[in-house]
Amino acid sequence: MSINTRIVDDFVANGIEFVTTVPCKQLAGVIDEIEAREEIYHIPSNKEDEGMGLCAGAFMGGKRPAIIMQNTAIGVTINTLATLTQFYRMPLPMLISYRGELREPVACQVEMAVHTKALLQQMLIPTYHFHKESDAEELDAILKYTFMCNKPVAILTDASFWGGYGDQ
Amino acid sequence: MIRSEILRDIAPILRDHLVVCNIGLPSQELHMIDDQPTNFYMLGTMGLSSSIGLGVALAQDKTVISIDGDGSVLTNLGTLPTIANNVADNYILLIIDNGSYGSTGDQPTYAGKKTKLENVASACGCENVVTCDAKDTGKALQAAIDSKKMTVIVSKCESGNIKLPVITMDPVVIRDRFMKSVQA
Numbered sequence: 001m002s003i004n005t006r007i008v009d010d011f012v013a014n015g016i017e018f019v020t021t022v023p024c025k026q027l028a029g030v031i032d033e034i035e036a037r038e039e040i041y042h043i044p045s046n047k048e049d050e051g052m053g054l055c056a057g058a059f060m061g062g063k064r065p066a067i068i069m070q071n072t073a074i075g076v077t078i079n080t081l082a083t084l085t086q087f088y089r090m091p092l093p094m095l096i097s098y099r100g101e102l103r104e105p106v107a108c109q110v111e112m113a114v115h116t117k118a119l120l121q122q123m124l125i126p127t128y129h130f131h132k133e134s135d136a137e138e139l140d141a142i143l144k145y146t147f148m149c150n151k152p153v154a155i156l157t158d159a160s161f162w163g164g165y166g167d168q
Numbered sequence: 169m170i171r172s173e174i175l176r177d178i179a180p181i182l183r184d185h186l187v188v189c190n191i192g193l194p195s196q197e198l199h200m201i202d203d204q205p206t207n208f209y210m211l212g213t214m215g216l217s218s219s220i221g222l223g224v225a226l227a228q229d230k231t232v233i234s235i236d237g238d239g240s241v242l243t244n245l246g247t248l249p250t251i252a253n254n255v256a257d258n259y260i261l262l263i264i265d266n267g268s269y270g271s272t273g274d275q276p277t278y279a280g281k282k283t284k285l286e287n288v289a290s291a292c293g294c295e296n297v298v299t300c301d302a303k304d305t306g307k308a309l310q311a312a313i314d315s316k317k318m319t320v321i322v323s324k325c326e327s328g329n330i331k332l333p334v335i336t337m338d339p340v341v342i343r344d345r346f347m348k349s350v351q352a
């Protein structure tokens with residue numbers, strides 16, 4: 001089973017039916033898988049804070065949401081995380097591609113990578129870092145934890161987890 | 169007419185539906201005029217009223233009205249293509265367009281200058297876009313509800329505010345009673 005299938009299987013098994021995405025090269029496979037699943041309404045967002053608004057609405061409407069985005073989005077969404085997701089106590093699993101880590105070919109990505117964990121820590125957002133494929137074994141428990149505690153939770157997935165960037 | 173007069177006018181229509189209300193004065197005004205558990209008041213996060221409302225509409229069948237402002241829609245302009253491409257026929261976006269950032273001191277917005285949000289919405293692919301004068305907002309809103317078609321209403325009104333207190337209700341209470349109304 002591919003890692004993309006496995007991740008989305010865990011989403012479905014945890015009742016996630018509404019997923020918004022802002023693309024990243026590393027996330028292309030998992031986004032394709034989200035789009036292919038009948039159990040999930042896939043709604044691409046133009047910006048990640050917009051996506052968090054959609055997820056807040058879907059949650060209040062009775063559907064478990066999730067957002068898939070790149071770590072650069074942490075820079076875009078601090079206000080939304082604080083004043084919407086956290087202030088109203090809403091659950092939000094955030095599957096995040098952790099660009100700018102080992103094997104990264106694009107120097108600029110490192111500039112947000114060095115802030116990513118510090119920002120998440122400052123926001124008191126529970127954060128998990130998937131570095132090896134076997135780390136995904138915890139995803140099911142992380143999703144259960146997110147919907148138990150009604151908080152945004154970050155799952156950082158780096159290039160090593162996704163198998164690198166190919167021939168670059 | 170100013171925004172608070174529109175809200176007073178349409179409150180009897182809003183009362184029967186799920187409402188997501190924009191940050192700042194619009195929420196404070198609606199809260200004062202006709203507080204209902206079916207109202208979700210935004211206490212922060214400028215720009216996301218339309219997105220939150222669309223999310224609620226896509227997740228369940230009851231009619232959802234997002235009350236937004238021209239300034240807030242400009243803040244989150246990416247919302248219009250998302251709305252256009254994810255049709256929810258139980259969703260109405262009511263943009264109260266007074267051409268200014270009312271909650272922050274009535275600074276002019278670009279919607280009060282050359283930019284026409286109704287044209288932007290149409291260009292983004294929204295199929296039912298209605299423009300009306302402030303006094304006709306109730307009529308346009310009721311027609312949109314009855315049509316059972318996703319509709320964007322741009323209601324043109326004058327800029328101006330009334331003095332009123334902030335909302336002190338706990339956000340989790342606002343969220344909880346709104347969710348109970350969804351499930352009722």
